[in-house]
Amino acid sequence: MKIGIVGLGLIGGSLGLDMRSHHHTVVGVSRRESTCQKAVTLGCVDQASTDLSLLATAEVVFICTPIGLIIPTMQQLITVLPANTIVTDVGSVKTPIVEAISPLWHNFVGGHPMAGTADSGVEAALSNLFVQKPYVLTPTPTTPNSAVVLLEELLKELSATIYHCTPQEHDRAVSWISHLPVMVSSSLIAACTDEAEPQVLKLAQNLASSGFRDTSRVGGGNPELGVMMAKYNREALLKSLEVYRHNLDELKDLIEQENWTDLAAKLEHTQAVRPNFVQ
Ligand code: NAP
Numbered sequence: 001m002k003i004g005i006v007g008l009g010l011i012g013g014s015l016g017l018d019m020r021s022h023h024h025t026v027v028g029v030s031r032r033e034s035t036c037q038k039a040v041t042l043g044c045v046d047q048a049s050t051d052l053s054l055l056a057t058a059e060v061v062f063i064c065t066p067i068g069l070i071i072p073t074m075q076q077l078i079t080v081l082p083a084n085t086i087v088t089d090v091g092s093v094k095t096p097i098v099e100a101i102s103p104l105w106h107n108f109v110g111g112h113p114m115a116g117t118a119d120s121g122v123e124a125a126l127s128n129l130f131v132q133k134p135y136v137l138t139p140t141p142t143t144p145n146s147a148v149v150l151l152e153e154l155l156k157e158l159s160a161t162i163y164h165c166t167p168q169e170h171d172r173a174v175s176w177i178s179h180l181p182v183m184v185s186s187s188l189i190a191a192c193t194d195e196a197e198p199q200v201l202k203l204a205q206n207l208a209s210s211g212f213r214d215t216s217r218v219g220g221g222n223p224e225l226g227v228m229m230a231k232y233n234r235e236a237l238l239k240s241l242e243v244y245r246h247n248l249d250e251l252k253d254l255i256e257q258e259n260w261t262d263l264a265a266k267l268e269h270t271q272a273v274r275p276n277f278v279q
Contacts, residue, residue, distance in 0.1 A: 001154070002027065004058030004085075006073050008039040008048065010116060011090050012064030013125025015158075016044035021127065022157045027054050030122070038122050052080045060154065062111075063089040067228050071100045078104060086147045092174065092225075093232040094138045094167035102140055107147045110138035110167055112174075113160065118221060128159075135160035138167040175236035177277065179229040180244060183237070185219025186226065 003019045005012045008030035016026045020043060028045035029052050030036050036048035047054065052073075055061055061077065063070050070089045077087065088111045091097050098110040115133035117124060135155050139148050155162055165173070195201040230237055254263040 001025070001060065002058045003154075004055035004061035005029070005045065006052065006055070006061065006063050006077070007065035007069070008035050008044060008122045008125075009064065010120050010122075010124040010126075011113065011129075012062065013039060013042065013044040013122040014115075014127070014129040015062055015064065015090075017042075017125055017127045018130065018158050019154070020044070020046065024154075027058060029054055035122050039125075042122060042125060044122060044125050052076055055085075056080055056082070058085060060086045060088070060151065063087065063091075067091045067093060067097075067232055070097050074101045074104055074108075083107070086150060088137075088151055091232075092178070092229065094136075094170045096232055098138055098140060098167040102142065106142075107144060109143055109147050109151050110170075111151070112136045112138075112170065115160075120222070130155075130158040130160040133160055134163055136163045136165060136170050138165060138170050140167075171233050171236045172239075175233055175240045179233055179237045180240040182218045182221065182226045182229060183241060184244060185216055187219070189216050189219045 002025045003016075005016050005026060005028045008016070008028045012028065012030075016028055016039065019026050026045045028036065028039050028048040029050065030039065030048065031050065033050055036050060039045045039048045055077070058081075061081065063073050063077075065073050070091050074087065074089075081087070084107065086107045086109065087101075087105050088109045089097055089101070090111055090113055092112060094110045094112060098108075101108045101110075113130050113133060113135045115129050115135075117126070117129075135158075137148060137151065137155075152162055192204060193201070195204060251263070251266065253259075254266065
């Protein structure tokens with residue numbers, strides 16, 4: 001099959017590596033000529049260009065640009081692709097993208113691979129990035145079943161675990177497990193730096209170990225990604241933050257009241273349910 005990829009970065013490059021290893025022909029488009037050359041050298045694509053017309057004969061096109069460019073990219077692709085081309089995206093938020101693109105392109109299936117690293121750019125592309133990772137598809141009632149089936153066949157080759165849901169369900173779910181944790185982790189780091197006593201702050205910095213490393217990791221990540229999550233998933237994130245604040249207040253009340261029995265019960269509950277989210 002001939003696969004097109006727009007946006008040759010971590011996700012686009014990784015998809016290209018795997019598609020090529022499954023004997024598909026991959027053509028890629030990126031913004032910078034230097035990235036196109038690197039993508040060919042690294043084996044992410046067979047051919048690359050800064051011109052979208054390279055994708056005209058692709059059967060399936062993955063839009064892997066930064067999230068804010070997915071809709072504008074689709075608007076440009078309309079003039080280049082024949083109507084039977086299947087288009088999908090990999091954006092981390094689905095509702096605004098699916099709502100904007102579905103009326104523009106009949107054969108569009110929203111997608112989101114739940115895989116990545118802290119790195120970005122084509123140099124960060126990895127083989128087998130999607131193996132046994134969730135890959136969410138968000139078809140709507142008007143999405144052609146043939147498009148979903150063909151896309152699923154490709155994703156199964158990557159050994160991804162496929163999930164279907166509505167764009168709204170996707171955005172609420174990722175708000176809980178991805179976007180809220182970034183804000184919580186960021187506020188944790190910010191709260192620690194509010195320590196008024198400089199020598200206590202320095203001591204805390206020296207003593208910070210694996211627990212702080214785990215809980216601060218996502219709050220210390222790429223600020224641009226955090227802003228994108230808040231901007232494009234604002235409604236769901238605000239609801240999650242509200243519930244989180246309520247839970248934090250409950251913990252604070254229990255500690256103020258020295259209610260160690262209820263505090264223990266709450267911590268026992270979170271200990272018991274954590275494996276439902278992560279093994
Ligand atoms: P990335 O490594 O920064 O790659 C994006 C690439 O898009 C850049 O390398 C850039 O290449 C290219 N690009 C920028 N503007 C473009 C344009 N106008 N036309 C064509 N290409 C353009 O980012 P990423 O992590 O792969 O993320 C890409 C998408 O995947 C985002 O929508 C994100 O929400 C989604 N996603 C990310 C992760 C993750 O963990 N990173 C996980 C799942 C989904 P140049 O060098 O040519 O500028």
